[in-house]
Amino acid sequence: MDNEKIIRREKIKNIIFQVAPVVGLIIMFALFMILAVIKDINIPYSMKNILNQSVIVVVVATGAIFIYTLGSFDISLGANMCVSALIGAMAYNRTNSLLAMLAFCLGTAVLISSVCSILASVFNLPVFVTTIAMLSMLNAGVLMLIGANGTGDIVQVPAAAVSAINTTWFKLLVLVAYLAISIFVFNFLKLGRQEKFVGGNPECARLTGLNNSRLAILGFIMAGIGVGLGAFLTITYAPTLSRNTASSVGMDVIISIVFGGMPVSGGSRSKIYSAVVGALSMTLLSQIMLMLNLNSGISQMVKAIIFILVVYISMSDNRKNILPR
Amino acid sequence: MKESLRIENVSKRFGSTIALDNVSIEARDGEILGLIGENGSGKSTVTSIYAGMQKADSGEMFFYGNKWNPASMNDALKQGVGMIVQENGTVPGISVAENIYLGEIGDYRRGLLVDRKSLVADAQKCLDDIGADHIRAEMICGVLDFQDRKLVEIAKVMANDPKILVVDETTTALSQKGRDIIYSIMNRMKNEGKTVIFISHDLDEIMNVCDRLTVLRDGKIIRTFEKDEFEENAIKTSMIGRELQGNYYRDDYESDVNGEVVLKAEHLCLGNQLSDFSFELHKGEILGVGGLSHCGMHTLGKVLFGALDAESGTFTVNGESVRSISDAMKKQVGYVAKDRDTESLSLDASIKDNIAIAGLDKFGVRNFLILPSRENKYVNKQVEALSIKCSGANQYVSALSGGNKQKVAFGKWLARESELLILDCPTRGVDIGVKQAMYQLMYEMRQAGKSIVLISEEMAELIGMSDRLLVMKDGRLAKELKRSRELSEADVIQYMI
Numbered sequence: 001m002d003n004e005k006i007i008r009r010e011k012i013k014n015i016i017f018q019v020a021p022v023v024g025l026i027i028m029f030a031l032f033m034i035l036a037v038i039k040d041i042n043i044p045y046s047m048k049n050i051l052n053q054s055v056i057v058v059v060v061a062t063g064a065i066f067i068y069t070l071g072s073f074d075i076s077l078g079a080n081m082c083v084s085a086l087i088g089a090m091a092y093n094r095t096n097s098l099l100a101m102l103a104f105c106l107g108t109a110v111l112i113s114s115v116c117s118i119l120a121s122v123f124n125l126p127v128f129v130t131t132i133a134m135l136s137m138l139n140a141g142v143l144m145l146i147g148a149n150g151t152g153d154i155v156q157v158p159a160a161a162v163s164a165i166n167t168t169w170f171k172l173l174v175l176v177a178y179l180a181i182s183i184f185v186f187n188f189l190k191l192g193r194q195e196k197f198v199g200g201n202p203e204c205a206r207l208t209g210l211n212n213s214r215l216a217i218l219g220f221i222m223a224g225i226g227v228g229l230g231a232f233l234t235i236t237y238a239p240t241l242s243r244n245t246a247s248s249v250g251m252d253v254i255i256s257i258v259f260g261g262m263p264v265s266g267g268s269r270s271k272i273y274s275a276v277v278g279a280l281s282m283t284l285l286s287q288i289m290l291m292l293n294l295n296s297g298i299s300q301m302v303k304a305i306i307f308i309l310v311v312y313i314s315m316s317d318n319r320k321n322i323l324p325r
Numbered sequence: 326m327k328e329s330l331r332i333e334n335v336s337k338r339f340g341s342t343i344a345l346d347n348v349s350i351e352a353r354d355g356e357i358l359g360l361i362g363e364n365g366s367g368k369s370t371v372t373s374i375y376a377g378m379q380k381a382d383s384g385e386m387f388f389y390g391n392k393w394n395p396a397s398m399n400d401a402l403k404q405g406v407g408m409i410v411q412e413n414g415t416v417p418g419i420s421v422a423e424n425i426y427l428g429e430i431g432d433y434r435r436g437l438l439v440d441r442k443s444l445v446a447d448a449q450k451c452l453d454d455i456g457a458d459h460i461r462a463e464m465i466c467g468v469l470d471f472q473d474r475k476l477v478e479i480a481k482v483m484a485n486d487p488k489i490l491v492v493d494e495t496t497t498a499l500s501q502k503g504r505d506i507i508y509s510i511m512n513r514m515k516n517e518g519k520t521v522i523f524i525s526h527d528l529d530e531i532m533n534v535c536d537r538l539t540v541l542r543d544g545k546i547i548r549t550f551e552k553d554e555f556e557e558n559a560i561k562t563s564m565i566g567r568e569l570q571g572n573y574y575r576d577d578y579e580s581d582v583n584g585e586v587v588l589k590a591e592h593l594c595l596g597n598q599l600s601d602f603s604f605e606l607h608k609g610e611i612l613g614v615g616g617l618s619h620c621g622m623h624t625l626g627k628v629l630f631g632a633l634d635a636e637s638g639t640f641t642v643n644g645e646s647v648r649s650i651s652d653a654m655k656k657q658v659g660y661v662a663k664d665r666d667t668e669s670l671s672l673d674a675s676i677k678d679n680i681a682i683a684g685l686d687k688f689g690v691r692n693f694l695i696l697p698s699r700e701n702k703y704v705n706k707q708v709e710a711l712s713i714k715c716s717g718a719n720q721y722v723s724a725l726s727g728g729n730k731q732k733v734a735f736g737k738w739l740a741r742e743s744e745l746l747i748l749d750c751p752t753r754g755v756d757i758g759v760k761q762a763m764y765q766l767m768y769e770m771r772q773a774g775k776s777i778v779l780i781s782e783e784m785a786e787l788i789g790m791s792d793r794l795l796v797m798k799d800g801r802l803a804k805e806l807k808r809s810r811e812l813s814e815a816d817v818i819q820y821m822i
Contacts, residue, residue, distance in 0.1 A: 190685045190693045197682045200671035207632055207660065207668050208683050208737070209651040268674035 021261035021277045028284040035291045046287065048168055052237060054283035055171045056230045061253045061260075061275035062182050063226020066219040068257055069186075071199040071266035073128040074220070076116065077227060078250035079138035084109040084231035085241055086145045089157045092235075093149075098165065101157075101235065106228035112138065113224030114217060121213035127220070142243050157239040166236045178229055183272050185222065195219055199266030255303060256282050258310050326353035328390070329520040330375065330489055335384030337370055337544075339724075344370040345381070346544040352489070357511055357521040359535030361528070362564055363728070363756035366541040368524045372491045375522075376408035377401035388489070399428055407487035409495045409507075415474045417467030422448035424466050425481045451480040456506045470619070471664065472503045483510065490514055491522045494754055496530065500617050500782060508534060526756050528557060529785075540564055565758045573761055574789025575768045578810050582610040582792050587745055587776045588629070593638035598624035600800040602638070606745070611767060611777045613791030615784060616821050621800035622780045623663055626749040629653075629778065630660035642745065654683070656745075659738025663749040663780075665727075669734040672723040676715055676733055677704045679722055683737045707736035712762070728759030735766070746770070749780045764790060784814045796820040 036043050060077060067074050088105035092098065116134050120127040149155055186192035198205040198212050206212055234246060253275075260278025263269045282303070289299040330352040337345040345367045352358040360368040374381045377395030386393040388406065395401035398408065415424050422441075423430065425448040433444045448462035457476040466474060475495060482490065492511065496504045511521045511534065525531045531538060538550040540563040547563045588606040593599045598621035606612050614622045627633040629640060631653040639646060642656040653660075662668035670679055681700050686692050688703040704718045711732040715725060722733055731751065738746055748767075752760045767777055767790060781787050787794055794806040796817055804820035806812060 188695050190689055190695065193678075193682065193685060193695060197671055197674065197678060200674045200678070201667070203668055204671050205682075207630075207650065207662060209649075209654045210682075211651070265673075268671065268678050 018261070021259065021274065021281070024259070025277050025281045025284070028281050028288065031288055032284050032291075035288060039291060041291065050280075050283050050287055051168055051171070053286075054279045055175050056233050056237070057249065057252045057256055057279040057283070058276050059175055059178055059233065060226050060230040060249055061256045061279050062179055062272060063223040063229075064253050064257065065182070065186070065262065065270060065272055065275050066195060066222040067127075068262060068264075069195050069199045069266045069270040070127075070216055070219050071202070072126070072216065072219070074113075074116065074131045074223065075128065075250060076112075076131045076135040076138055077223070077253055078246045078248065079135050079142065080109055080112045080224075081227050081231045081234065081246040081249055082241070082243070083112065083138050083141050083145065084228055085234050085245055086142065086149070086155050088231055089155050089235055089239070089241055090145070090149050092157050092161065093155075096161070098161070102228075102232050105231040105235070106225060109228035109231060110221055110224035113220040113227065117213075117217040117220035121217065127216055146241075146243060153242060155241045157235055157241075159239050162236040162239050170236075171233060174229055174233060178226065179272070179276065182222070182226075186272050191215070191218055196266075196268045196270055199270065200268050252279070252282065255307055258307055261310075264311055326355055328352075329354050329388070330522070331387040332371060332375060333385045333387070335371060335374060335381045335386065337367075337374065337379075337382050343544050345374075347384070348541070348544070348546055350539055350546065352520045352522060354520060355515055355518045356536040357515055357523055357534055359531040359538040360522060360524045360541065361526070361531055361538060361560065362541035362547075363726075363758050366564075366756075367544040368541055369493055370544075371541075372408065372493060372522055372524065373410075375401075376406055376491055378408070402482065402485050402487065405488035406491070407482035407485060407489070408491040408493060409475075409479055409482055410493050414478050415466045417465075419466060420445075420462065421452070421460060421464050421466050421469070421477050422462040424477050425451055425462070425484055427481070447484075448480070451484040452476070455480050455483055455510055472499050475499060476503060476506065479507065479510065487519070489520045489522065491524070493524045494526065496525055496527065500619070502617070504530075526754065526760075527783075528560060528757065532557070532560070542566055561757060564756070573757075574764055574786075578808060582607045588640065588642050588778075590629070590640035591638055593625070593628060593635045593640060595621075595624060595628060595633065595635045595800075597621075598800050599628065599635065599638075602797075602800065602802055604795055604802065604805075606776050606778060608776055609771055609774045610792045611771050611779055611790055613787035613794040614778060614780045614797060615782070615787045615794060615817060616797035616803070620797040620821070622797050623749055624800075625797070626660065626662075626747045626778065626780050629747050630658060632660070654741070657741070657743050658745045658747065659683075659741060659743030660747045661731075661734050661738065661749060661751055663753065665730060665734055665753070669737075670722050670730060673721065675719045675721055676708065676713065676725075677701070677718040679733050680704045680707050680718075680736045680740055684741050687741055703740055707740045710739070711736050711766075728755040731755050731759065731763070735763070743775070745776045745778075747778045747780070750782060751779070752781075752783070752786060784817055788812050788814065788817065 036046060060081065064074065064077060084105045087108045088101045091104035092101040112134065116130045117127055119130045146153065146155055194210050194215055198210060198215050202212055230249070235241070256278035257274055258264060258278065259281050260274030260276065262271065262274035285303065286299060289302065328351055332348060332350045334347045334349055335345055336347055348367065348371050350371065360372065362368050373379055375386055377398045377400055395404060395406065416427065422445045426433070426444060430439060433440045445462045452458060452460050452462060455476065457480060460469065460473050460476060466477060469477065492507060496507055499507065511523065514521050523531065523535055532555050536552050538555065538560065540547040540560065542564060550560060585608040586605045587608050591603045593602040602625065614625060616622050624633060628635050631647045631650045642658060645656065647653045647656060666672060677700070681704055684703055685695065688699040689695050701718070708715065708718055713729050713732045713736070715729065722730055725733065752763050755763065770777060779787065779790060792808050794817065795802055796804040796806065798821060806817065
C-alpha cells in the first residue's frame with residue numbers, strides 16, 4: 001500500500017474517532033424515532049421530556065468540563081447543586097424574586113466550588129480530595145437546611161411562581177447562552193487554553209509560567225456557574241426540593257462526559273461538545289431502554305458496560321500513539 | 326563466535342510511518358553490537374520488538390537458533406533477553422527492592438506475609454553486584470534522582486542474568502559514574518560470552534565500546550561496520566545519508582563578548598546543591614556550566630528561571646530581581662529542562678499547543694483573546710524555521726522523534742523571542758544531524774546578541790560551544806575557564822572530581 005493511501009487511512013481513522021460520539025448520538029436518535037413510530041408514542045411530548053431530562057445534565061456537565069480538563073475530578077457536584085437549589089428556593093420564599101433565586105443559586109454554587117479549589121491550593125492537596133470532604137459537609141448541610149426551613153422533608157417554591165419560566169424555550173435559552181460562553185472561554189480565551197495545557201502536563205505547565213492553583217480555582221468557578229444554573233433550572237422544573245434532589249447528577253455528569261468522547265485524563269483533547277453529545281446520548285439511551293420495557297437495573301448495567309467500552313477504546317487509541325518509534 | 330540473536334526481514338508501521346522496513350540484524354556471543362542512527366531511524370523499535378515490548382508486522386526472530394516470539398518484556402527477560410530503556414521505568418511510590426523484584430514478590434511470600442528481609446537483602450546484592458552500592462534497597466524509589474532510578478532499572482534487569490542485554494540510549498541520562506557502571510556490566514557480559522546490543526547517539530562512546538556497528542536510517546539497515554572499519558566521518562555519512570556540512574561546534578576562538586551584564590547571581594545557596602555560587606552572564610555570551618551529575622548545575626538552571634527558590638543570595642536579570650517563573654518570562658528568559666518529556670513538553674498535546682502556550686501574551690489580543698490566524702502564524706513560523714518534521718502543527722508531540730520533540734521545546738522559547746535562554750542538556754538524546762542544527766542555532770542566537778546558559782554533562786559540547794565555562798563541584802564554583810583552542814576535556818575534568 002502506498003504512503004498516500006496510508007496517510008489518508010490514518011486521517012479517516014482520526015476523523016472517525018472524533019465524530020464517533022456524534023455518530024453514536026445520531027444512531028440513538030434514529031433508534032428512538034424508529035421505536036417511537038413502532039410503538040406509536042407521542043414524539044413531540046417524548047422529545048420535550050428528553051430535553052427536560054437532559055438540559056440540566058448538559059449545563060452542569062458543560063461546567064464540569066473545566067474541571068475534568070485539568071485532569072481533576074469533583075464528586076460533590078450533585079450535593080453542591082442540591083444545596084444551591086435549597087438556598088435559591090429559600091431566597092425566593094423570603095423575597096418572591098426570581099432574580100434573587102438565580103443570584104443565590106449561582107452565588108452558593110460558585111462559593112462552594114471555589115472553597116474546594118482554594119482549600120486544595122492552601123493545603124496543597126489534589127482537588128478531588130477536598131471535594132470528597134465537601135461532599136460529606138454538603139450532605140449534612142442539606143439535612144440542616146431542609147430541617148430548618150422546610151416541612152422537615154422538603155423545601156418548596158410555589159409552582160405558580162416558576163411556571164412562567166418552566167418552558168422548553170427558556171431552558172434552551174439558558175443552555176445555549178451558557179454553552180456559547182463556555183465554548184468561547186474554552187477555545188478563544190487564554191484561560192481555556194491554559195486549562196487544557198495544565199491537564200496535559202501540570203509540571204510542564206508550571207515550568208511555562210502557568211499558575212496551576214489559580215487556574216484550578218478559575219476552572220472550579222466556571223463549573224460552579226454551571227452547577228448554579230443547573231440548580232436554578234432544577235427548581236423551575238421540580239419546585240419541590242428534598243434530600244434526593246440532584247442525587248444522581250454527579251454520576252450522570254461523569255458518564256455523559258465520557259459518552260461524549262472526553263478523555264478521562266483531561267488535557268488538550270478535551271472538548272465542550274462532549275458534554276452536550278454525551279448527555280443527550282445518555283438520556284436517549286435511557287429512553288430507548290424504557291421503550292423496550294427494560295427495567296432500570298438492566299438500564300444501569302448497559303450504561304456501565306458502554307462506559308467501560310468507551311474508556312477502553314479511547315485509551316487504547318492513546319496507548320498506540322505513545323509507542324516508541 | 327556463535328550466533329545469539331537473529332532478526333530477519335522484520336517490518337513495522339506506526340500508522341503512516343514506516344518504522345522498520347525489512348530489517349535484518351544478527352549478533353554473536355561475546356560481542357557488543359552497536360546500533361546507531363538518527364532519531365526515528367528504527368533502532369529502538371527493532372530492539373523493543375526483540376525484547377517483547379511490541380510485535381512486528383512481519384518477519385522472523387531467533388534466539389540461539391530457536392524461533393523467538395516473546396509475549397511481553399517480562400517473558401523475554403525470563404527467557405534471557407533484558408532491555409534497559411531510555412526513559413524512566415521505575416514505580417516511584419514503592420521501595421527499590423520492590424521495584425527490582427516487581428512481579429516476583431510472590432517468590433518471597435511466606436504464608437500470608439512477604440519476607441521483606443530476604444527481599445531487601447537480595448535486592449541489595451543486585452545493586453552491589455552492578456556497583457550501585459550507594460543505593461539502599463529499602464529506600465522509596467521516588468526519592469532517588471533520575472540516574473539512581475536508572476541504576477535500579479539496570480539492577481532489575483541484571484537480577485535475571487540475561488544472555489542478551491539491550492541498552493537503549495541509557496547512557497545519555499547518566500553521569501560519568503553511571504556510564505562507568507554500564508560499561509563495566511557490558512564488558513563483564515562480553516567476557517562471559519554473552520551479547521550486548523548498545524544504542525547511543527554518542528559516536529565517540531559507541532566507537533569506543535562496540536565491536537561492530539550497524540547503522541539504520543529511515544527504518545532500513547544501511548551498513549554494518551567491523552571494528553577495523555570504524556571511521557567517524559564514514560559512520561556519520563551513513564547515518565544521515567549525506568556529508569555533514571560546516572563545523573559541528575563553532576570554530577571561532579576570539580572572545581568578542583561585550584561587557585553588558587544581563588544576568589548577575591550573587592552568593593546563591595540552596596541545600597547541598599548550591600553553595601555561595603556567584604557569576605555574571607554577558608550579552609551575546611554562551612556560558613557553559615558543567616560538572617558531575619550531582620554537582621548542582623541542574624538545580625542552578627531551575628533557580629535562575631525562578632522555578633526553585635534559593636535559600637539565600639540574589640540574582641538579577643538586567644538589574645531586576647526575578648521572583649517567579651512568570652516574572653522570568655516577562656524579562657524574556659526561557660528555560661529548556663533536562664527532562665524533556667516530563668518538564669519541557671506536554672506529549673499528549675499538539676505541536677501548536679506546546680509552542681503557543683508560552684506565547685499567549687505575545688500573540689493574544691489584549692493578552693486574553695486567542696485568534697486562530699495569529700496563533701497559526703506564530704506557531705508555523707517556528708515549525709518552518711526549525712524544520713520540525715511533522716505532518717502539520719496539529720500533530721501530537723508524542724508521535725515525534727526525540728530530535729523533533731527537542732525542536733518543539735526550543736521553539737516554545739524562540740517564538741517568544743527570549744533574550745536569555747537557560748538550556749539544560751539541550752542535545753540529550755538527539756542525533757548528530759539535529760545536534761549540529763542545535764549548535765548552529767545557539768551560535769546564531771549568540772551572534773544576534775542573545776545570551777545562553779548552557780548546562781551540560783557532555784564535556785565536548787561545553788568546550789566546543791562556550792565562551793566561558795563554569796565548572797561546578799558540590800554546589801560550588803570549582804573553576805572558571807575561558808574559551809581556548811587548547812582547552813581539553815582533561816583540563817575540565819580535574820576540577821570536576
